[in-house]
Amino acid sequence: MYCTRKINDDYTWVGADCRRLAMFEGVYDVPQGISFNSYLLTDEKTVLFDTVDSAVRHTFRENLTHALAGRELDYVVVHHMEPDHAAELADLLRDYPQTQVLCSAMAKTMIGQFFGPELAGRITVIKEGETLSTGRHTLHFVAAPMVHWPEVMLTYDATDKLLLSADAFGCFGALNGGLVDSQINCDEFWLEMVRYYSNIVGKYGTPVQNALKKLSGLQINYICSTHGPVWHENIDRVVKLYDRMSRYETDPGLVICYGTMYGNTERAAEVVAAAASRAGLKDIVMYNVSKTHHSYIIRDVFRYRGLIVGAPTYNAGLYHEMEVLLSELAGKDIKNHCMGWFGSYAWAGKAVAKIKEWNDTRLHYEAVGTPVEIRQSLDASTHAACEALGRDMARRLLG
Numbered sequence: 001m002y003c004t005r006k007i008n009d010d011y012t013w014v015g016a017d018c019r020r021l022a023m024f025e026g027v028y029d030v031p032q033g034i035s036f037n038s039y040l041l042t043d044e045k046t047v048l049f050d051t052v053d054s055a056v057r058h059t060f061r062e063n064l065t066h067a068l069a070g071r072e073l074d075y076v077v078v079h080h081m082e083p084d085h086a087a088e089l090a091d092l093l094r095d096y097p098q099t100q101v102l103c104s105a106m107a108k109t110m111i112g113q114f115f116g117p118e119l120a121g122r123i124t125v126i127k128e129g130e131t132l133s134t135g136r137h138t139l140h141f142v143a144a145p146m147v148h149w150p151e152v153m154l155t156y157d158a159t160d161k162l163l164l165s166a167d168a169f170g171c172f173g174a175l176n177g178g179l180v181d182s183q184i185n186c187d188e189f190w191l192e193m194v195r196y197y198s199n200i201v202g203k204y205g206t207p208v209q210n211a212l213k214k215l216s217g218l219q220i221n222y223i224c225s226t227h228g229p230v231w232h233e234n235i236d237r238v239v240k241l242y243d244r245m246s247r248y249e250t251d252p253g254l255v256i257c258y259g260t261m262y263g264n265t266e267r268a269a270e271v272v273a274a275a276a277s278r279a280g281l282k283d284i285v286m287y288n289v290s291k292t293h294h295s296y297i298i299r300d301v302f303r304y305r306g307l308i309v310g311a312p313t314y315n316a317g318l319y320h321e322m323e324v325l326l327s328e329l330a331g332k333d334i335k336n337h338c339m340g341w342f343g344s345y346a347w348a349g350k351a352v353a354k355i356k357e358w359n360d361t362r363l364h365y366e367a368v369g370t371p372v373e374i375r376q377s378l379d380a381s382t383h384a385a386c387e388a389l390g391r392d393m394a395r396r397l398l399g
């Protein structure tokens with residue numbers, strides 16, 4: 001049975017919420033679920049914008065059937081070919097044999113790669129700046145390559161001043177009844193927008209800046225992303241948030257994350273944090289890398305300029321969970337950050353050297369303070385060195 005939601009007279013949400021999926025992309029936990037948004041424009045022509053993940057295909061189809069109310073589907077616009085939005089495309093085209101696909105040239109190639117060559121005759125390639133009149137509405141197509149895949153394009157409806165933005169401005173978290181931000185309490189979405197952006201789009205700051213420049217001259221009353229609420233009251237806030245994150249602008253806060261096997265490295269982290277606090281730093285967050293998924297740590301690295309990591313030596317290398325975090329951070333190409341580090345060992349120290357190697361070769365953050373190497377557990381000398389590390393980082397962040 002259908003559960004559609006209206007944005008206005010002509011736009012209907014025909015997507016689906018999902019609270020059964022444990023891990024989005026097989027990587028990111030979604031404790032509050034996730035929405036896969038698809039929108040239908042009903043004008044003289046009918047236009048569907050994106051499909052959904054196969055996990056919610058039945059709900060999507062019921063919604064689409066209801067919203068079409070017996071009409072043909074004239075077009076499906078494919079903004080983005082990642083399967084959480086395009087998985088249902090081939091089945092949709094099979095069941096709606098009159099429907100034409102509008103997409104970028106690269107999306108057309110990807111459709112062939114995902115679904116085979118049979119759909120090629122149904123596809124019209126859209127170029128940057130082209131328009132489509134559907135009757136009352138005029139749609140403008142805007143290329144947004146590498147936000148966050150190369151084929152991505154956006155649609156601006158100049159009639160309703162409505163932007164269909166693909167993943168941009170999206171967030172984790174299912175919709176809980178409402179759709180437009182003015183209908184709902186958005187508190188739970190803000191940090192989840194940062195987590196979504198930082199982990200999934202965050203590597204592509206320059207392409208995001210390019211897209212924002214293209215959109216800057218447009219009057220926009222609604223932003224319809226493929227995940228999360230439709231933004232209406234909070235457009236200024238979400239655009240500023242994207243602008244800031246894509247410039248890698250941060251607050252003077254500190255993320256301290258550590259691996260610990262028996263608590264010795266954790267105690268060192270506490271000493272570092274207390275020293276940073278005594279030096280006047282207020283925004284300090286601490287994470288045990290074995291207990292907190294790296295997506296939450298990366299979210300906070302996008303919020304705070306300082307990072308201090310600490311880990312034991314393990315198998316003559318770096319504690320595995322810290323290795324995973326540093327690898328994920330390196331993949332994001334995060335700029336304008338400061339980093340300090342410490343490590344522990346039982347009989348042969350490697351962790352400190354390995355963390356330095358990560359920073360020298362992949363992260364390229366500004367090194368702050370003197371790294372601390374701890375044998376077994378803190379003594380008076382390493383305790384003082386951890387205090388100095390926390391203090392030096394706080395001073396650097398506070399200027």
Ligand code: FEO
Pocket residue numbers: 080082084085148167226227
């Ligand atoms: Fe929501 Fe890039 O897919």
